Amino acid sequence: MDTIQKIVIIGSGHVGTHMGLAFRLAGLDVVQVYSRTAAHAQALAGKLECGYTDRMDALNPDADMYLIALTDDAIEDMVALFPYKKKLLVHTSGTTPLDALSNGSSRYGVFYPLQTFSKDVSLDYQKVPFCLEVSRDDDRAALEHLARKLSNTVQWTNSAQRRMLHVAAVFACNFVNHMYAVAADILKKQELSFDLLRPLIEETARKALENTPEAIQTGPARRNNLKVTKKHLEMLKENPDYHKMYNFISESIRKKYGFIH
Amino acid sequence: MDTIQKIVIIGSGHVGTHMGLAFRLAGLDVVQVYSRTAAHAQALAGKLECGYTDRMDALNPDADMYLIALTDDAIEDMVALFPYKKKLLVHTSGTTPLDALSNGSSRYGVFYPLQTFSKDVSLDYQKVPFCLEVSRDDDRAALEHLARKLSNTVQWTNSAQRRMLHVAAVFACNFVNHMYAVAADILKKQELSFDLLRPLIEETARKALENTPEAIQTGPARRNNLKVTKKHLEMLKENPDYHKMYNFISESIRKKYGFIH
Numbered sequence: 150m151d152t153i154q155k156i157v158i159i160g161s162g163h164v165g166t167h168m169g170l171a172f173r174l175a176g177l178d179v180v181q182v183y184s185r186t187a188a189h190a191q192a193l194a195g196k197l198e199c200g201y202t203d204r205m206d207a208l209n210p211d212a213d214m215y216l217i218a219l220t221d222d223a224i225e226d227m228v229a230l231f232p233y234k235k236k237l238l239v240h241t242s243g244t245t246p247l248d249a250l251s252n253g254s255s256r257y258g259v260f261y262p263l264q265t266f267s268k269d270v271s272l273d274y275q276k277v278p279f280c281l282e283v284s285r286d287d288d289r290a291a292l293e294h295l296a297r298k299l300s301n302t303v304q305w306t307n308s309a310q311r312r313m314l315h316v317a318a319v320f321a322c323n324f325v326n327h328m329y330a331v332a333a334d335i336l337k338k339q340e341l342s343f344d345l346l347r348p349l350i351e352e353t354a355r356k357a358l359e360n361t362p363e364a365i366q367t368g369p370a371r372r373n374n375l376k377v378t379k380k381h382l383e384m385l386k387e388n389p390d391y392h393k394m395y396n397f398i399s400e401s402i403r404k405k406y407g408f409i410h
Numbered sequence: 411m412d413t414i415q416k417i418v419i420i421g422s423g424h425v426g427t428h429m430g431l432a433f434r435l436a437g438l439d440v441v442q443v444y445s446r447t448a449a450h451a452q453a454l455a456g457k458l459e460c461g462y463t464d465r466m467d468a469l470n471p472d473a474d475m476y477l478i479a480l481t482d483d484a485i486e487d488m489v490a491l492f493p494y495k496k497k498l499l500v501h502t503s504g505t506t507p508l509d510a511l512s513n514g515s516s517r518y519g520v521f522y523p524l525q526t527f528s529k530d531v532s533l534d535y536q537k538v539p540f541c542l543e544v545s546r547d548d549d550r551a552a553l554e555h556l557a558r559k560l561s562n563t564v565q566w567t568n569s570a571q572r573r574m575l576h577v578a579a580v581f582a583c584n585f586v587n588h589m590y591a592v593a594a595d596i597l598k599k600q601e602l603s604f605d606l607l608r609p610l611i612e613e614t615a616r617k618a619l620e621n622t623p624e625a626i627q628t629g630p631a632r633r634n635n636l637k638v639t640k641k642h643l644e645m646l647k648e649n650p651d652y653h654k655m656y657n658f659i660s661e662s663i664r665k666k667y668g669f670i671h
């Protein structure tokens with residue numbers, strides 16, 4: 150296959166929306182959007198100025214690639230309904246293995262954007278790493294070429310790497326955000342603004358990326374300061390959830406730096 | 411008291427070093443550095459072009475403020491040795507209460523910089539929030555005036571607020587960094603670069619600060635996607651520590667969003 154120009158997007162959620170916008174910005178043709186719910190398909194098709202359908206058997210047959218941007222659970226059902234057995238079919242999931250697409254077509258792959266997508270937040274797609282995998286060697290060049298039109302960072306990963314990458318992303322994004330949320334909640338109860346933490350949050354991210362997180366760890370657990378750790382645990386005892394997290398994360402830090410085994 | 415111009419710094423670690431540099435940048439006079447270890451005092455005094463001592467009874471008697479930048483455990487010992495009972499004595503600790511200084515002087519306060527300090531990382535001090543507390547109302551204006559010379563963000567907090575602020579900072583900085591470290595470790599084992607997570611880490615911090623962390627939470631736990639959560643836990647079972655953290659943080663997220671009670 151030479152190049153991928155015409156694309157059908159299957160799914161109209163956050164990922165489908167962002168991928169559609171990214172493709173258009175890169176000069177590619179999104180020719181159709183599919184959603185089980187016609188109104189959703191229509192809404193996204195309006196944004197992308199393309200056709201839409203709510204029937205898998207009415208998918209545009211002339212596209213170069215069909216991109217499934219659905220939740221992991223929904224992928225399998227859609228794959229079974231995919232009508233074009235010789236068309237390149239890809240999914241965008243961190244967790245679903247490549248082979249989950251093997252029933253859909255003889256040519257299949259993965260196009261996994263490593264980013265957190267919100268529906269109404271615009272993004273610089275050039276900075277989003279795309280993790281690729283493909284079933285047939287002769288689709289490899291075209292898929293990489295496509296990804297490089299969208300982004301400066303393209304990485305080939307196998308399914309085992311990609312699912313671990315997804316776990317790492319859960320820690321570095323979802324869990325990090327939950328730590329922010331706990332902090333915000335604690336401050337709110339003290340009638341203090343979350344904005345007070347802004348420079349600390351920015352500096353922590355900046356330092357970890359400029360050095361390594363391992364090298365720049367600070368705080369009571371890192372110094373094995375049990376007096377402060379104990380005091381903090383006592384202050385958190387009214388919230389068993391926060392107490393538990395404080396305890397386990399502190400223990401994990403103390404283990405990492407050799408204070409407990 | 412009118413203004414604070416001459417300052418003695420007690421302690422030569424990360425915080426003492428950064429405070430000394432910040433004072434100098436703001437046009438204040440750091441007149442002396444104390445450290446228990448003469449060589450440490452001398453090294454910092456060299457950077458700040460001021461005097462130094464390793465004896466508390468040789469502290470310069472002419473300063474307007476004496477700033478204790480020591481670990482929480484060391485503060486108490488130093489306070490007992492502080493010789494000038496009518497001089498303004500402040501500490502920089504998030505956790506130590508204001509009253510811990512009452513044996514040192516009749517005028518005391520807190521000058522807590524809410525930031526993570528590394529010895530060789532330069533900082534924009536204007537962005538560091540300073541949390542203030544003071545024992546006597548007539549020192550209030552001078553302390554605030556001093557803080558505003560250093561920073562754009564000055565916040566009066568009582569000891570209860572400040573120690574909760576410190577706990578919040580542990581979550582938003584130390585624990586966040588440990589999440590980064592876990593992610594980096596997972597990627598290293600897959601021979602993938604931590605740099606792949608850079609856009610995700612930056613975007614997560616940016617979004618949380620532009621909105622609220624609560625509003626922008628994403629991920630399998632937020633969606634109550636137990637299939638993925640379970641798969642991830644299985645993938646982490648060789649590392650009991652990571653497994654435990656993944657489990658408890660996911661549970662905490664699911665509780666927060668009403669999926670479990």
